[in-house]
Amino acid sequence: MKIYVVRHGVPVDGLTAEIRSDAERPLSERGIVETNMVASALKTLGARPDPIVSSPLVRACQTADIFQEHLEGERLLSGSLAPGGAPDEVFSFLSKYEDRAEIMVVGHEPDVGDLVSALVGGSKQFCMPFKKGAVCCIEVADIPPVLSGGIVWMLNPAVIGAFFQVKQP
Template sequence: MDLYILRHGKAGQSFNRAEDSDRKLTSEGRSDIRKVARWIRSKKIRFEVIATSPLTRAYETAEIVARTLKEKGRLEVWDELSPGGNQETLFSHVAQYDKDAAIILVGHEPALSGLIGTIITGGDTASLILTKGGMAKIRTYSFDRKPSGDLQWLLTPRQMADMQ
């Protein structure tokens, strides 16, 4: 399985916790994610599912990707991608897909970096940062007894734009 992990684009500020889930992408954030989505399309990457956190900024990010790839029917909201979501539930959800599937998860920091670290090291020993709009690819993801896989790449939106 190829597991792609995408952090949402730049979002507006919130001034209290109640507004956090409703924060929308900024115009710069939407622009960056459109570039990322076009890069994904140029690499001919297709996803079995585009799974997203229900928070507005992540959902908007996933929607731009789905629309650009003409895969809106593959867009699903997974609550476990919300901040504080249960990582074990996420692993179980991903494990339901075929070993030849390609899946993209759209969510938030620090959970996504923690997720990548857990998969590639089997614990929490990896230290990495997934920038806003950044994306990672984990190849040969599996979930036999515990999640495992190889980090193939970790890119910023600028790096993806420079490779087009």
């Protein structure tokens, strides 16, 4: 099974009268553009995740919605992907979908880095840093992984933009 671990796209900075909490911060224009570019690249690479699961925070939901527009997987929410969620909580949620060939999860740092570490058998000392909008593709045999998974690739918006010669916003 392939698991695509995604950090949400670039959100707007700070709080306003309309955005009263960190959980309400939406993607910025740059975040929308970059996420569309990354989702388009994954479609070109043949990614077909189903389901696409996100944290309930606005920026993660918007990121997952953009991926769904391009990749068409079922959209789900999981509190296990909210900030502070532990890999074991994510595995518990995802175990219902272990018959699927590909799954996508959209969350926040440092949690997505911790999730990748848990998937590849690393410890807390192994940290996979994620830029906003980055995607890491991991192959695992089981959820939760009994044996260590392997990182297939990791891409971020800057690399994808350079590869496809897209000017970054």
